[in-house]
Amino acid sequence: MAATAADSATPTISAADTTTHLADLKHDAVEEPSSSSKSEEKIASEIEIGNLTINESNNKFFHDPESSNIKTITSGETPYASAFTFEELNLLPELLKGLYVEMKYEKPSKIQAISLPMILNPPYLDLIAQAHNGSGKTACFTLGMLSRIDPKLKAPQAICICPTRELAIQNLEVLRKMGKYSGITSECEIHTGKKQTIRPPITSQIVIGTPGTIGHRIRANKLSLSYLKILVLDEADHMLAEDGFKADSVHIMDKIRCVNPQCQVLFFSATFNVTVKEFAAKIVKGNHNQLFVKKEELSLQSVKQYKVNCPDELAKVMVIKDRILEFGERVGQTIIFVRTRNSAMTLHRTLVEIGYDVTTIQGALKQEDRDKIVKEFKDGLTQVLISTDLLARGFDQDQVNLVINYDLPVKHNHPTEPDCEVYMHRIGRAGRFGRKGAVFNLLCGDADEMIMTKIKTHFGTEIEEVPDWRNEEDFVVALRSAGLL
Known part of the structure; x- marks a missing residue:
C-alpha cells in the first residue's frame, strides 16, 4: 500500500486521458432498485475504474467533524498509514466500481481512512473501533469482509453478527450494493418465525445475521467455521454487554477460536462504556488495534x-x-x-x-x-x-x-x-x-x-x-x- 503524507494532504485520483468526474457520474448512474434495468447495467458496464477522478470537495456522505480526534492504539510492529483514497488500499477493480458507482463514495471518511489499512493488511490484527454515528463505520467492516474473500472458495469466509434483524437486513443490503460487481455470494441468517425445515449447509461466502440464528446454524453444523477469515460484531457494545448478547457472542467466538484461531475479529460501535471496552480488550487476541473517540466529542454537531x-x-x-x-x-x-x-x-x-x-x-x-x-x-x-x-x-x-x-x-x-x-x-x-x-x-x-x-x-x-x-x-x-x- 502506498504511504501517505500528513492528514491534511489533498486526495487526488486522476487519469491523463479523461475528464470524467464523479459529480457527472452521479447523474448518469441512477440509484438502483432491487431489480436492475438494462440501461443501468449498460451504464455500469461502460465505466472504467481507471478513468474516474475524484471531486476534491469534502465527502458529503459522512459526518466527519473537524474537531473529532480519533485516538489510535496499535499493537505489534506493523506501521499503518491513513488512506486518503480507496486506490491506496489496493482494492480489486470490482470493489472500487461498487464504491464509486453504487455507493457513490468520493473518498474514505476519517474512520475509514484510519481503520481500513489496519483491517486489510497483514498480520490482520483484531480491531476495537468506535466512531461517530454516520461516519461510515458500516462501510469499514463491509469493505473489510468483501476484500478478504477468496471468490473461488464457495464456503463461509466472513460472518457479521448484529443485535437485530432490521440491522442485519440493512447491512446485507449495503454489502450487496458495495459488492455488486465482485461476484461474492452472501445471505442473511435471521429468525423468520417459520417452521424449521432440513436445509443444506451454508455455502455463501459472507453470512450476516443475529446471534441466536448464527449460533443455531453453528451448533447444527450448517455454518462451517473452517475457512473463516473475519468475524464482525456490529454494535459491539450491545453485543458484549451483560444485558445484551454477551453470552451468545462469547460462545460463538469460542467456537470460532477452537476451529480457526487466526480469524480476525472486528468490534464496531458508536459507543463503548468502560466495562464493555475492558471486556472487549480481554477477549480479543493478544496484539490488537483500538480506535476511540472521546465521549465529549460523540454528540453530532449537525x-x-x-x-x-x-x-x-x-x-x-x-x-x-x-x-x-x-x-x-x-x-x-x-x-x-x-x-x-x-x-x-x-x-x-x-x-x-x-x-x-x-x-x-x-x-x-x-x-x-x-x-x-x-x-x-x-x-x-x-x-x-x-x-x-x-x-x-x-x-x-x-x-x-x-x-x-x-x-x-x-x-x-x-x-x-x-x-x-x-x-x-x-x-x-x-x-x-x-x-x-x-x-x-x-x-x-x-x-x-x-x-x-x-x-x-x-x-x-x-x-x-x-x-x-x-x-x-x-x-x-x-x-x-x-x-x-
Missing part, C-alpha cells in the same frame, strides 16, 4: 438537541401533534422513541384517535410485520414512526431529520439512571451523514429533568430549552436554529 418541559403525559402528546409534527411534514421524516412496548402501543393509539397517521414498530410484532413497517418507512411511504429501542442502533434512513424522545432511555432496573449510550444512538438517527437534524426530549417531572441533566453532564453537550411547550413560535425558532425551516 444535530440540535432541545428539551421541552411538559406538565403531564397529555401535554407531551399535544406537543408531538400540534407543535412538532405539523412542521415535521415539511422538513423530513420523524422517529419517536419510547421506552416500552406498552408505551409504543398507547402513544400509537392516542395519535391515531386524534387524527394522525403513524406507524409503530416494537419487538412483539410478527417478523413479517416488522419488515413491512421498516420497508414502508425506508421507501418514504410513511412519515412518522414510533419505535422502542429496536431501531435505536444502526438504523439508517437519510430522510430522518427529527427524533423525538417521548421517554428518555434509562438503564434496566434503574429508572433514574440514564442510558447514555442508547441516548447517543437514538439521536444519531437524525442528521445522518452530515444532514441537519433536531432532537426534542419531552420531559415530565423532576425525575426526567434529573435524567436529562445527567445526560448533558455525561457528554458535555449543549441541550437548549424550548421555553414554552404551548407556544408554536418557540418551536419555529428551534427548527430554524437547527436549519430545518
Whole structure:
C-alpha cells in the first residue's frame, strides 16, 4: 500500500486521458432498485475504474467533524498509514466500481481512512473501533469482509453478527450494493418465525445475521467455521454487554477460536462504556488495534438537541401533534422513541384517535410485520414512526431529520439512571451523514429533568430549552436554529 503524507494532504485520483468526474457520474448512474434495468447495467458496464477522478470537495456522505480526534492504539510492529483514497488500499477493480458507482463514495471518511489499512493488511490484527454515528463505520467492516474473500472458495469466509434483524437486513443490503460487481455470494441468517425445515449447509461466502440464528446454524453444523477469515460484531457494545448478547457472542467466538484461531475479529460501535471496552480488550487476541473517540466529542454537531418541559403525559402528546409534527411534514421524516412496548402501543393509539397517521414498530410484532413497517418507512411511504429501542442502533434512513424522545432511555432496573449510550444512538438517527437534524426530549417531572441533566453532564453537550411547550413560535425558532425551516 502506498504511504501517505500528513492528514491534511489533498486526495487526488486522476487519469491523463479523461475528464470524467464523479459529480457527472452521479447523474448518469441512477440509484438502483432491487431489480436492475438494462440501461443501468449498460451504464455500469461502460465505466472504467481507471478513468474516474475524484471531486476534491469534502465527502458529503459522512459526518466527519473537524474537531473529532480519533485516538489510535496499535499493537505489534506493523506501521499503518491513513488512506486518503480507496486506490491506496489496493482494492480489486470490482470493489472500487461498487464504491464509486453504487455507493457513490468520493473518498474514505476519517474512520475509514484510519481503520481500513489496519483491517486489510497483514498480520490482520483484531480491531476495537468506535466512531461517530454516520461516519461510515458500516462501510469499514463491509469493505473489510468483501476484500478478504477468496471468490473461488464457495464456503463461509466472513460472518457479521448484529443485535437485530432490521440491522442485519440493512447491512446485507449495503454489502450487496458495495459488492455488486465482485461476484461474492452472501445471505442473511435471521429468525423468520417459520417452521424449521432440513436445509443444506451454508455455502455463501459472507453470512450476516443475529446471534441466536448464527449460533443455531453453528451448533447444527450448517455454518462451517473452517475457512473463516473475519468475524464482525456490529454494535459491539450491545453485543458484549451483560444485558445484551454477551453470552451468545462469547460462545460463538469460542467456537470460532477452537476451529480457526487466526480469524480476525472486528468490534464496531458508536459507543463503548468502560466495562464493555475492558471486556472487549480481554477477549480479543493478544496484539490488537483500538480506535476511540472521546465521549465529549460523540454528540453530532449537525444535530440540535432541545428539551421541552411538559406538565403531564397529555401535554407531551399535544406537543408531538400540534407543535412538532405539523412542521415535521415539511422538513423530513420523524422517529419517536419510547421506552416500552406498552408505551409504543398507547402513544400509537392516542395519535391515531386524534387524527394522525403513524406507524409503530416494537419487538412483539410478527417478523413479517416488522419488515413491512421498516420497508414502508425506508421507501418514504410513511412519515412518522414510533419505535422502542429496536431501531435505536444502526438504523439508517437519510430522510430522518427529527427524533423525538417521548421517554428518555434509562438503564434496566434503574429508572433514574440514564442510558447514555442508547441516548447517543437514538439521536444519531437524525442528521445522518452530515444532514441537519433536531432532537426534542419531552420531559415530565423532576425525575426526567434529573435524567436529562445527567445526560448533558455525561457528554458535555449543549441541550437548549424550548421555553414554552404551548407556544408554536418557540418551536419555529428551534427548527430554524437547527436549519430545518
